[in-house]
Amino acid sequence: MILFIEQLFNGLQLGVTLFLLASGLTLVFGIMGLINLSHGSLYMVGAYVTATVTNHTGNFFLGICAALVCAAILGVIIEMTIMRRLYHRDHLYQVLATFGLILFFNESVRIIWGSQPLFIDIPQSLNFTVNLFGQGGYPAYRIAIIVLGIVILLALFVLIFYSKIGMLTRAGSSNREMAQALGININRLYTGIFAFGAVLSALAGGLAGPIYAVEIGMGESVLILAFVVIVIGGIGSIKGSFIAALLIGIVDTLGRAYLPAFFKTFMSASDGAVVGGSLASIAIYLLMAVILVVKPQGLSSKL
Amino acid sequence: MTRLNRQSLIIGLTFLVLAVLPPLLSAIDQSYYVSIASKILIYALVGISLDLIIGQAGLVSFGHAAFFGMGGYVCGVLSHHSANDLLVFSVFTGTNNALISWPLAVLVCMVLGIIIGVISLRTTGVYFIMITLALAQMVYFLIISIPQYGGEDGLSLWTRNKLPGLNLQDDTQFYYICLAWVIIYLLIAHKLIYSSLGLMIKGAKLNHQRLIALGHPPFKAQLMIFVLSAMGSGLAGALMVNLTQYVSPDYLHWSLSGKFLVIVILGGIGFLFGGLYGALILLGLEEILSSYTDHWHFILGIALVIIVLTSKSGLYASLVGRKAT
Numbered sequence: 047m048i049l050f051i052e053q054l055f056n057g058l059q060l061g062v063t064l065f066l067l068a069s070g071l072t073l074v075f076g077i078m079g080l081i082n083l084s085h086g087s088l089y090m091v092g093a094y095v096t097a098t099v100t101n102h103t104g105n106f107f108l109g110i111c112a113a114l115v116c117a118a119i120l121g122v123i124i125e126m127t128i129m130r131r132l133y134h135r136d137h138l139y140q141v142l143a144t145f146g147l148i149l150f151f152n153e154s155v156r157i158i159w160g161s162q163p164l165f166i167d168i169p170q171s172l173n174f175t176v177n178l179f180g181q182g183g184y185p186a187y188r189i190a191i192i193v194l195g196i197v198i199l200l201a202l203f204v205l206i207f208y209s210k211i212g213m214l215t216r217a218g219s220s221n222r223e224m225a226q227a228l229g230i231n232i233n234r235l236y237t238g239i240f241a242f243g244a245v246l247s248a249l250a251g252g253l254a255g256p257i258y259a260v261e262i263g264m265g266e267s268v269l270i271l272a273f274v275v276i277v278i279g280g281i282g283s284i285k286g287s288f289i290a291a292l293l294i295g296i297v298d299t300l301g302r303a304y305l306p307a308f309f310k311t312f313m314s315a316s317d318g319a320v321v322g323g324s325l326a327s328i329a330i331y332l333l334m335a336v337i338l339v340v341k342p343q344g345l346s347s348k349l
Numbered sequence: 350m351t352r353l354n355r356q357s358l359i360i361g362l363t364f365l366v367l368a369v370l371p372p373l374l375s376a377i378d379q380s381y382y383v384s385i386a387s388k389i390l391i392y393a394l395v396g397i398s399l400d401l402i403i404g405q406a407g408l409v410s411f412g413h414a415a416f417f418g419m420g421g422y423v424c425g426v427l428s429h430h431s432a433n434d435l436l437v438f439s440v441f442t443g444t445n446n447a448l449i450s451w452p453l454a455v456l457v458c459m460v461l462g463i464i465i466g467v468i469s470l471r472t473t474g475v476y477f478i479m480i481t482l483a484l485a486q487m488v489y490f491l492i493i494s495i496p497q498y499g500g501e502d503g504l505s506l507w508t509r510n511k512l513p514g515l516n517l518q519d520d521t522q523f524y525y526i527c528l529a530w531v532i533i534y535l536l537i538a539h540k541l542i543y544s545s546l547g548l549m550i551k552g553a554k555l556n557h558q559r560l561i562a563l564g565h566p567p568f569k570a571q572l573m574i575f576v577l578s579a580m581g582s583g584l585a586g587a588l589m590v591n592l593t594q595y596v597s598p599d600y601l602h603w604s605l606s607g608k609f610l611v612i613v614i615l616g617g618i619g620f621l622f623g624g625l626y627g628a629l630i631l632l633g634l635e636e637i638l639s640s641y642t643d644h645w646h647f648i649l650g651i652a653l654v655i656i657v658l659t660s661k662s663g664l665y666a667s668l669v670g671r672k673a674t
Contacts, residue, residue, distance in 0.1 A: 061573040081475050083607075131658055137475050138409045139657050146653025153647035269604065270486050273479040281475065284485055324494040331487035335468050338480065342471045 051178055053303045054296065059188045059257075061295025062195025066250035067268060068239060068275040068287040069202060070243025076282025077219040078133050078227050078236055084124075085247055085272070086265025087151035088117050092248025093260040094155060097164040106169035106256075109182040114245050121244030122219035125237045133236075143277075152262050163261035191253050198246070199288050206284065215239060274334050280344030301329035360622060367528055371521040382594060383520045385636065389628045390527040391588045395535055396612040396624025398581025401574055403610075404619035405542050406556035409492040409570070412465065412480045412485030413609045416458045418578040418601030420586030422492060423454040425504050425596030432507050446509035447517065451587050458583025462490070462576040470571050473557070482603060489601040510591055517591060530609055531625070534581050538621050541577065546570050584611075611653065 071085050092113040100109035128147070132140045167173075168187045175183030206212040218232050226232045251265070258264065260266040275294050279286030306322030313321065319320070367390075371383050399413050427450045430443025440581075444450055469480040493501050509517040517523050541547055552560045553567035560567050590596050599605065608631065615630045616623025634652070638645035 075475065081478065128654060128658070135657075137478060138403065138610070138614065138618070141409065141411065141478060141607075142610060143657040145610070145652050146650040146657070148604075149646040149653070151649030153644050153650065157647070266603070270482060274483050277479050277483065278475060309594075311671070320495065320497075324491055327490040327494050328487045333610055334480070334483055337529055338468060338471060342476075 048178070049303075050182060053299055055178075055184055055188060055192070055298030057299035058170065058192050058292060059295070061292035062192050063250050063254050064268070064272055064275050064295055065195055065288050066198065066253075067272040068279070068291055069198075069284055070246040071269075071272055071283065072276045072279070072282055072287045074240060074243050077239055077278070078129075080129060081137050081140050081144070082129070082134055082243075083141075083269065084147035085139060085243065086269030087148055088244045088247040088265070089251035089254075089268060090260075090262070090265035091151065091157060092117055092251030093255045093264060094159055094164065094251075095248070096252035096255050097166045097260045098159075100166050100255075101218055106166070107254075109166070110249065110252045113248045116243045117248030120242045121241035122237055124244075125240040129240060130233070130236070148266065151265075155262055158345035161262065163259040164255075165241060165259060166255040168256045168285050187256065194253070199284075203282055207234065211235075212240075226333060271330070274330055276344075278334055278337050278344055280346040283344070283346040284344030286344055293333070297333055298326075298330050301326040305329070350619075351664075363622075363625065368435065371524055375521075380520065383524050385632070387520070387524045387527045387592055388589075390524070390531050390631050391585045391592065392590070392609075392612060392628035392632060393625040394527075394531050394585040395582045395609050396616055396627045397531070397534060397621050398578040398585070398624075399609050400613050400616070400618065400621055401538055401542070401581075402578045402619040403516070403613055404621070406550045406571055406574055407552070408473065408575075409478045410481045410578070411603070411606050412469075412470075412481035412483075413578075413582050414601050414603060414605040415465065415485035415488040415615055416461060416582035416597070417586040417605065417609075418492070418590070418635075419461055420454040420458050420490060420583030421590035421596050421600045421603065422448045422498070422586075423440060423457045423583075424587040424590045425506060426498055427453065428503050428506050428510065429498070429507075430552075432476050441627075445508070445511050447512040447591075450510055451584065454585050455580045458586075459609045460577055461583075462579025463572070465576040466572045466579070470568060470575065475573065482606065485601070485606060486603055489598065489603070492601060493598050498595070498668075499598075503595060503599075504593045506590070506596070509594060526631065530584060530588065534584070535621060541574070542621075546573065550574055568652070596666070 054210060067085065067089060069081060074080050074082055074085070080216055095113040095116045096106070096109040098109075099112040100106045105110070124147070133346075150317050172187040174186050174189055176186050176189055202299050214225070214230050214235055217228075218230065218235050222232060222297070250268075254264075254268075271294060275290045278293065279288070279290035302323075305326040306319045308318075309322035309325075310318030312318075340345065368400050369387075371380075372387075374380055374382050395413060395417055399410065402408050427443045428445050430444070431445045465481065465484045469477055469484065472480060478503065492498070499503055510524070511517070512526070515522050515526070517526065542550075545557055549560065549565060549567050549570040552565075553571060557567065586600060589600065612624060612627035612631050614627070616625065616627030634649065635645065638648055642648070
C-alpha cells in the first residue's frame with residue numbers, strides 16, 4: 047500500500063512538471079495560434095543554467111532564479127526575431143522553423159556544455175523525507191514540486207481571469223484586430239506571453255534537474271508528453287491541461303510500476319517483463335487514442 | 350516557354366541524369382557517391398509519399414518515421430531470424446528473400462497506416478500534427494522495448510536481401526532498384542491524384558464541410574491516401590535498411606519525421622516530384638556541412654529558420670516557375 051501511495055505521488059510530481067511545460071505551450075497556441083516545438087529547448091536550457099549556477103554557487107534557488115531570468119531574456123529575443131513572423135504562417139512552417147530552433151539549441155548546448163550529462167544535488171533545505179500516513183518516508187523535494195505546481199495553477203487562474211493583463215490577453219486572443227484598435231499594444235503583449243511561457247518551461251526544467259539527468263534532448267521527450275497533455279486537455283485550455291497532465295503523470299508512473307508485475311502473474315518472468323514493459327511505455331498514447339475517439343476536441347475547450 | 354513544357358523538360362532532364370549517374374560516377378572514379386545517391390532516392394521516396402498527404406490532402410503528418418522505421422524493422426527482423434535460425438513469434442521462419450520481406454514490410458506498414466490513420470484522421474490541423482507525432486512516438490517506444498531486437502542499439506544485418514537474378518550487394522544494381530521504385534511510386538501517386546479519389550481529397554482540403562454536405566464524406570479517401578503514403582514510406586524504410594545493413598531505432602525517431610517534413614518543404618509542397626529535390630538539398634547539405642564540422646546541426650538549424658522566414662516555395666517549385674500551394 048505504501049508503495050502504491052509513493053508511486054501515486056511520483057505520478058503527481060511528473061504530472062506537475064508536465065503541467066508547467068504544457069501550460070506555456072497551450073497559452074502560446076491558444077492565444078497566438080503558434081505551435082512551438084522549441085518549447086522543450088527552453089526546458090533544457092533552464093535545466094542547464096540551473097545546474098551550472100547551482101554547482102558554482104552551491105545555492106539551488108539562486109540557480110533556479112538565474113534560469114528564469116535567462117529564459118525570460120531568451121524568450122523575448124526569440125519572440126521578437128522569429129516567432130513574431132510566424133504567427134500568420136501555416137502550421138507546417140511553424141513546425142519547420144521551430145524544428146530548426148531545436149537543432150540549433152541542442153547543438154549550442156553541446157558546444158557550450160559538452161555531451162556529458164550534468165547532475166544537480168537536491169538542495170540541503172529540502173533533502174529530508176516526510177512520513178506519509180505514518181508509514182515510510184517520501185522525499186520532501188518532490189512534495190515541494192507538487193505544492194509549487196498547484197500554487198502556479200492557482201496563480202495562473204487569478205492572472206488570466208482577475209487581472210488587467212489577463213483581461214488584455216483574453217481580448218487579444220478572441221479578437222486581435224479589435225484589441226489593437228482599442229489601443230492595446232498587441233505585439234508587446236504577445237512578447238510578454240511568450241516570455242512567460244518560456245519562464246514556466248525553464249522552471250519545469252530547473253526543478254526536474256535534481257530528479258532526472260540534465261542532458262541534451264531532455265526537452266524533446268518531455269515536449270512530446272506535453273503535446274499529449276494538451277491534446278487530451280483541449281488546446282488552449284489551462285484547466286484541461288492541468289487535469290490531463292496529472293492523468294498522464296499518474297497513468298505513466300503507475301503503468302511502469304505495476305504492469306510488468308501484473309503480466310508476470312500469468313506469464314513467464316521474462317515474457318511478462320517484456321509485454322508489461324512495452325505496454326507501460328505506450329499506455330499514455332493508448333489513453334490519448336481512447337480519449338480522442340470519445341472526445342476529438344479534448345476534455346475541455348475553454349481557456 | 351510554357352509552364353508545362355518547362356516542367357516536362359526538368360523532369361526529363363532529371364531522370365536522364367539519374368539514369369546515367371552510376372556509370373558517370375565510376376568514370377570519374379567517385380563510386381562512393383553511388384550509395385549516397387541511393388540514400389537520396391530513398392529519402393526522395395519518403396518525400397514523395399509524405400507530399401501525398403501534406404500537399405494533396407493538406408494534412409501535416411509529423412509521424413512518418415514510424416512507417417519508415419517499421420518497414421525497416423520488418424525487413425531487418427526477418428533477416429535477423431533467417432541468419433540466426435530463429436522462429437518469428439515461434440511460428441514461421443525468417444527470410445532473406447526480398448520478394449517476401451519487401452511486400453511484407455509494405456503490408457505491415459499498410460496495417461499500421463490504417464490504425465494510425467483511423468485515429469488521427471478524426472482530427473485536422475494542429476491536432477493532426479500532434480497526434481501523428483504522439484502515435485509515432487508510441488511505435489518508437491514499443492519497438493525499443495523489445496530486447497530481442499536490440500532495444501536502443503538496433504540490429505546489424507549480415508547481408509542485404511536477395512533478389513533473384515540481381516545482386517543487391519552491388520551498389521550500382523541497388524541504386525537502379527531504388528530508382529525503379531521511385532519511378533513506380535511516382536506513377537502510382539500521379540495516377541491517384543488525377544483520379545476522382547484525388548479530386549475528393551483536394552475538395553476536402555478546400556472545404557471539408559461542403560464535401561460532406563454534397564454527400565461525399567472524404568474520410569475513406571483520406572484514409573486511402575494516408576495508407577498509400579504509409580506504404581511508400583515503409584518501402585523506403587525497407588530499402589534503407591538494405592542500404593546500410595543496419596536497423597537503427599533512429600529510423601523511428603521523431604527527429605527523422607521532422608527531417609522528412611523539411612524534405613517536402615525544400616522541394617515544394619504539392620509537387621510530388623519536389624520530394625526528389627528536397628532530398629537532394631537536405632542530404633547534400635548534410636554531406637557538405639558534416640565534412641567541415643561536427644556541429645553541422647547548428648548551421649542546419651539556422652538555415653532552416655532562415656529558409657522558412659524568407660522563402661515561400663521550394664526549389665522544384667521555383668524551377669518550374671510556380672508558387673507552392
